[in-house]
Amino acid sequence: MDFLHSAAMGFELAFQPMNFLFCFIGVLLGTLVGVLPGLGPVAAMSLLLPVTFNIPPIAAIIVLSGIYYGSMYGGSTTSILVNIPGEAASVITCLDGYQMARQGRAGPALGIAAFGSFIAGTLSILGLMFLGPFLAAGALKFGPPEYFSVMILGMTVLTFLSSGPMWKALLMAAFGLFLSTIGMDNVSGTARLSMNIEELIDGIGLVPVVMGLFGISEVMLNVESSLKRSIVETKITHLLPNLKEWGASLGPILRGTGIGFFLGILPGAGAIISSFASYAVEKKLSRHPEKFGTGAIEGVAGPESANNAASGGAFIPLLSLGIPSNAVTALLLGALIIHGIQPGPLLISKHPEIFWGTVASMYLGNILLLVLNLPLIGIWVKVLKVPYPVLFPLILLFCLIGAYSLNSSIIDITIMNLFGLLGYFFRKLRYEAAPLVLALVLGPMMENSLRQSLLLSAGSPLIFLNRPISAVILIVAVLLLAFPLMPWFRGKRPAFGDSP
Amino acid sequence: MSQDRVSSGIWLLVSGTLALASLQYNLGTLSSPGSGFLPFLSALAMGAFSLAGFIHASVRKNGGGEGVPILKGVRWEKAFIVLASLFLYGWLLGVLGFVLCTFLFLAFLLRAVAPQKWAWVVGGSFLITAASYLVFEVLLKAQMPKGVWGF
Numbered sequence: 001m002d003f004l005h006s007a008a009m010g011f012e013l014a015f016q017p018m019n020f021l022f023c024f025i026g027v028l029l030g031t032l033v034g035v036l037p038g039l040g041p042v043a044a045m046s047l048l049l050p051v052t053f054n055i056p057p058i059a060a061i062i063v064l065s066g067i068y069y070g071s072m073y074g075g076s077t078t079s080i081l082v083n084i085p086g087e088a089a090s091v092i093t094c095l096d097g098y099q100m101a102r103q104g105r106a107g108p109a110l111g112i113a114a115f116g117s118f119i120a121g122t123l124s125i126l127g128l129m130f131l132g133p134f135l136a137a138g139a140l141k142f143g144p145p146e147y148f149s150v151m152i153l154g155m156t157v158l159t160f161l162s163s164g165p166m167w168k169a170l171l172m173a174a175f176g177l178f179l180s181t182i183g184m185d186n187v188s189g190t191a192r193l194s195m196n197i198e199e200l201i202d203g204i205g206l207v208p209v210v211m212g213l214f215g216i217s218e219v220m221l222n223v224e225s226s227l228k229r230s231i232v233e234t235k236i237t238h239l240l241p242n243l244k245e246w247g248a249s250l251g252p253i254l255r256g257t258g259i260g261f262f263l264g265i266l267p268g269a270g271a272i273i274s275s276f277a278s279y280a281v282e283k284k285l286s287r288h289p290e291k292f293g294t295g296a297i298e299g300v301a302g303p304e305s306a307n308n309a310a311s312g313g314a315f316i317p318l319l320s321l322g323i324p325s326n327a328v329t330a331l332l333l334g335a336l337i338i339h340g341i342q343p344g345p346l347l348i349s350k351h352p353e354i355f356w357g358t359v360a361s362m363y364l365g366n367i368l369l370l371v372l373n374l375p376l377i378g379i380w381v382k383v384l385k386v387p388y389p390v391l392f393p394l395i396l397l398f399c400l401i402g403a404y405s406l407n408s409s410i411i412d413i414t415i416m417n418l419f420g421l422l423g424y425f426f427r428k429l430r431y432e433a434a435p436l437v438l439a440l441v442l443g444p445m446m447e448n449s450l451r452q453s454l455l456l457s458a459g460s461p462l463i464f465l466n467r468p469i470s471a472v473i474l475i476v477a478v479l480l481l482a483f484p485l486m487p488w489f490r491g492k493r494p495a496f497g498d499s500p
Numbered sequence: 501m502s503q504d505r506v507s508s509g510i511w512l513l514v515s516g517t518l519a520l521a522s523l524q525y526n527l528g529t530l531s532s533p534g535s536g537f538l539p540f541l542s543a544l545a546m547g548a549f550s551l552a553g554f555i556h557a558s559v560r561k562n563g564g565g566e567g568v569p570i571l572k573g574v575r576w577e578k579a580f581i582v583l584a585s586l587f588l589y590g591w592l593l594g595v596l597g598f599v600l601c602t603f604l605f606l607a608f609l610l611r612a613v614a615p616q617k618w619a620w621v622v623g624g625s626f627l628i629t630a631a632s633y634l635v636f637e638v639l640l641k642a643q644m645p646k647g648v649w650g651f
Contacts, residue, residue, distance in 0.1 A: 050642070051642075165504075165553065165556060167549045167550075167552045167556060168549075168553065170549045171546055171549040171550055174543075174545040174546040174549060175542075175546055177545070178518055178542040178543055178546065181538050181542065185525075185535035187535065188526070188534065188535045190525060190526075190535040192525055192535055192536070192539060193521060193522070193539060216582075216583075216586065219582060220579035220583060221579070223575075223579055223582055223613055224575045224576050224578050224579040388614075389613065389614030390610075390624070392582075392609070392613075393605075393606050393609040393610055393628075394628065396582070396586065397602065397605070397628070397632060400605075401632065401642065401644070404593070404644065404645075405636070405642040405643070408643055408645075410590050410591075410593060413586075413589070413590035413593070414590055416586075417583065417590065420583060421583055424579065424583075425570075428570040428571075429503055429504075429507050429570065431507075443538075446538075450533070451533045451537070454530055454532075454533055455531065455532065458531045459529060459531030459532075460530075
């Protein structure tokens with residue numbers, strides 16, 4: 001009864017005209033962001049974060065969430081039509097989606113991507129509704145050692161899944177942790193490593209760092225190489241897949257939903273790994289694995305469902321534990337804190353309107369996306385034809401305005417530019433930025449948990465092993481770190497590209 | 501020398517510098533960690549990982565990563581023109597104000613990076629500047645800086 005009452009309250013909130021409008025704006029912008037290569041959901045949410053300061057918290061979270069799951073919808077369009085993924089989670093869709101388009105089957109490819117996304121998105125929200133409150137109740141038993149261990153696990157998972165050598169990912173995480181300590185120490189009141197710059201006393205802002213690492217560096221890389229796009233010039237018809245196509249896709253959609261949802265919950269995993277995992281599973285299960293990569297609809301249906309389900313799953317650790325699982329949810333965490341809402345196990349009981357309102361808006365958002373996206377595909381194709389030399393100054397301008405308007409500070413623009421330069425070299429040298437961002441966000445929470453745990457145990461680090469939940473979590477983290485050292489595992493670690 | 505060896509060597513220097521910088525704050529004890537505890541610990545971790553990377557790159561057959569310079573074969577000067585314009589924007593924003601600075605920034609990028617026709621450079625920059633002023637300054641009240649001309 002309580003559940004139904006809460007859900008009804010959520011829908012009441014989501015249907016309020018203002019919230020509905022923000023949901024619409026969020027999913028529309030999200031789709032646009034997903035469609036445009038070179039502008040990912042992290043950069044777009046960073047840009048819009050300052051804008052949400054002037055709107056109520058629930059509307060802010062609704063619009064930002066809408067951008068996130070909306071971008072998962074939109075990402076497939078460029079993968080299918082241009083062979084350039086709109087965002088990293090749609091990389092794998094290029095393999096079969098683009099081949100389908102070349103064979104004149106762009107319509108069913110786009111259609112099944114949209115329907116699969118809708119089904120997966122809706123099912124993952126159901127999972128969020130049931131699992132979120134349950135996990136939050138369990139998390140009330142967590143103390144500082146357990147929180148510290150969960151955060152260590154989150155960072156370990158992300159470094160484990162990063163492409164390239166593990167030392168690079170761990171180095172990035174350690175660097176992010178160091179950066180997170182810049183600014184006022186909450187315990188002693190000391191301003192640390194702020195170089196006498198007043199603005200740094202509050203610490204390095206997440207938004208300029210993310211915009212620099214992901215937005216500016218992306219533009220820098222794009223302008224130095226000619227980004228030629230060859231859009232498939234075919235009439236897009238038959239967006240509704242036929243019975244045969246549905247038959248081939250239903251299994252992949254449901255399996256992709258399960259894979260995406262559970263991988264999305266894991267801190268550090270998320271949309272990218274789930275889309276790759278779904279593709280691998282479908283290829284393994286298929287009677288015709290040789291058709292994968294040549295235009296198999298299963299290769300579009302599974303991954304596209306998985307990345308949408310993962311975006312729903314990622315909300316679970318955020319809303320029930322207060323722990324972000326990727327850079328996007330880290331931004332949402334930042335937005336909640338900026339609006340005076342403390343994320344954590346008490347969020348659902350103290351601010352039920354935030355949890356249930358967001359969940360209900362996600363239902364609406366998924367329906368809006370389905371209704372909007374199929375008829376709007378023609379417009380998205382036109383958007384794709386905007387030449388990059390015209391587009392990139394706009395992206396840069398949005399980054400500049402977004403960075404400045406956070407604190408009306410030029411320093412934030414400088415920080416963004418510096419991280420743009422760093423991000424450019426990171427990408428060139430194959431250092432992934434995602435572990436850095438996650439560590440930057442988790443850093444203050446980790447430091448508090450670590451110091452509290454050590455105070456509790458009178459300085460004994462064994463406290464992390466003496467408490468069963470913490471010990472189990474740490475053992476999993478250590479195993480993940482040890483895996484790449486095993487001879488049989490070397491070279492088998494999956495690589496999922498540089499993205500949150 | 502390979503990319504990984506060079507980059508891990510640089511990281512080693514960076515981590516050493518950061519560890520030294522952390523030492524000016526109280527490290528505290530294990531039972532009562534001070535404000536320098538985590539910065540020092542994370543700088544040490546950076547040092548350890550970069551050392552591991554250096555060794556890893558040194559023992560590998562190809563020395564870790566390609567030996568090709570990372571800026572070879574690309575029009576890197578365009579990337580740095582973009583970056584320089586961003587720094588310049590930040591520097592001039594307070595002096596010239598949002599409107600003029602934005603117009604010049606857009607016009608410069610549209611002309612210098614992938615040269616567009618002058619009509620589009622001037623007209624496009626004007627239109628985008630006007631639209632962004634309307635959206636951010638007027639509608640969203642973002643309080644962008646005004647220059648000596650008052651806009």
